[in-house]
Amino acid sequence: MPDLGVNLCGLILPNPLVLASGPLSWNAGAIRAAWAAGAAAVVTKTIRPPATTNPMPHIAAAGGGSLLNTEGWSDLPAAQWIDRELPALRDRPGALIVSVGHTPAEVALLAGPLIAAGADALELVSYRAEDAVPMVEAAKEAVAKETVAKAAVSVPVLIKVSANWPDLVGVVRACVAAGADGVTAIDSIGPALRVDVETGRPLLGAFAWLSGVAIRPIALRTVAEVCLRHDVPVVGTGGVGRAEDVVEMMMAGATAVGAHTAPLLQGLGWFGKTLGRLESWLADHGHASLADLRGKALAHLREPASSVPLAFAFDAPACTGCERCVTVCAYAARRLSPGREMSVDRALCRSCSLCVTVCPTGALRAS
Numbered sequence: 538m539p540d541l542g543v544n545l546c547g548l549i550l551p552n553p554l555v556l557a558s559g560p561l562s563w564n565a566g567a568i569r570a571a572w573a574a575g576a577a578a579v580v581t582k583t584i585r586p587p588a589t590t591n592p593m594p595h596i597a598a599a600g601g602g603s604l605l606n607t608e609g610w611s612d613l614p615a616a617q618w619i620d621r622e623l624p625a626l627r628d629r630p631g632a633l634i635v636s637v638g639h640t641p642a643e644v645a646l647l648a649g650p651l652i653a654a655g656a657d658a659l660e661l662v663s664y665r666a667e668d669a670v671p672m673v674e675a676a677k678e679a680v681a682k683e684t685v686a687k688a689a690v691s692v693p694v695l696i697k698v699s700a701n702w703p704d705l706v707g708v709v710r711a712c713v714a715a716g717a718d719g720v721t722a723i724d725s726i727g728p729a730l731r732v733d734v735e736t737g738r739p740l741l742g743a744f745a746w747l748s749g750v751a752i753r754p755i756a757l758r759t760v761a762e763v764c765l766r767h768d769v770p771v772v773g774t775g776g777v778g779r780a781e782d783v784v785e786m787m788m789a790g791a792t793a794v795g796a797h798t799a800p801l802l803q804g805l806g807w808f809g810k811t812l813g814r815l816e817s818w819l820a821d822h823g824h825a826s827l828a829d830l831r832g833k834a835l836a837h838l839r840e841p842a843s844s845v846p847l848a849f850a851f852d853a854p855a856c857t858g859c860e861r862c863v864t865v866c867a868y869a870a871r872r873l874s875p876g877r878e879m880s881v882d883r884a885l886c887r888s889c890s891l892c893v894t895v896c897p898t899g900a901l902r903a904s
């Protein structure tokens with residue numbers, strides 16, 4: 538059986554799946570349910586001193602495995618998390634990452650009590666890039682005090698970053714210099730908009746935050762950008778829905794993989810299903826350990842662009858005759874004869890690769 542275990546900032550996890558912060562981690566009972574379903578770690582809903590009051594409605598399906606939301610932070614006050622929810626999780630089967638934000642003053646106020654209440658790690662989150670470093674400083678100060686006071690093991694601090702931040706790599710560099718132990722990348726992206734064409738009203742009545750499948754390429758880019766420049770553990774988060782997406786996130790440099798939209802849309806059974814498929818995928822591809830795949834794509838990102846024309850291979854028995862490869866060629870370079878003979882006009886072909894990437898069976902390949 539392939540080894541799915543990962544080491545996230547000293548937290549030894551049996552598998553890479555982290556339930557990212559959101560409504561599925563809204564209280565102690567919900568967090569327990571996520572561990573029971575297979576999540577190795579759970580990030581709490583973001584805790585701030587007062588509870589938020591969310592607009593109604595505030596979450597909508599946006600199609601294709603994506604969501605829009607206008608949800609704020611936790612609708613439970615910090616005092617309830619510290620006095621009731623976190624202590625109720627003291628005896629637990631998984632790692633507990635406590636999300637806290639959104640300002641340096643709030644982190645300074647809450648980090649100590651949240652660690653004392655049982656956090657295995659802190660995840661700091663803010664909408665403002667300029668808050669990141671002071672939040673890390675405030676959290677590290679609290680960690681140092683708690684560690685000395687309890688003669689305990691130090692609690693790692695992760696900074697959650699937004700793909701909206703223009704100098705993301707610079708912010709991560711400064712956060713690591715300030716003592717951040719890891720990075721969570723990324724938060725939901727926005728503002729974004731969908732309009733209900735039957736009513737003419739914006740979905741959720743406002744600009745909103747986008748998560749799920751639609752943001753995965755941006756999440757992957759962000760993870761890779763961070764990992765190309767920093768040797769720091771990253772919880773790759775954003776649009777992960779299938780076992781292959783977990784592998785892709787690891788290959789982009791992630792150490793562990795977060796998800797919220799997929800388990801929210803598909804139910805907590807998503808964790809067990811994804812772990813089973815991940816094991817099968819690794820076994821089928823001859824990999825003994827998931828962690829060995831970490832960062833596999835990064836070296837390729839350092840290579841220059843190629844100017845060598847593609848060489849095509851066609852596996853006729855695997856071809857269904859769907860003609861997708863023919864339809865998508867803007868230069869009408871590709872032909873499929875009624876007898877399933879594939880040809881390409883090399884004078885017209887620009888080696889763009891689109892035909893190969895739309896083939897549903899792998900009958901058409903390129904190298």
Ligand SMILES: Cc1cc2nc3c(=O)[nH]c(=O)nc-3n(C[C@H](O)[C@H](O)[C@H](O)COP(=O)(O)O)c2cc1C
Binds near residue numbers: 797
């Ligand atoms: C409804 C909803 C609420 C969320 N609330 C929070 C939150 O309170 N704090 C936070 O850091 N991220 C929050 N997120 C962002 C997720 O943790 C995650 O970073 C983002 O959705 C991308 O991952 P996904 O595509 O797997 O959902 C929320 C996401 C959703 C969909």
Ligand code: SF4
Binds near residue numbers: 868870887888
């Ligand atoms: S590689 Fe691009 S240009 Fe060439 S046949 Fe395929 S789709 Fe057409």
Ligand code: SF4
Binds near residue numbers: 859899
């Ligand atoms: S897309 Fe693939 S399966 Fe469909 S016709 Fe082309 S080679 Fe055959």
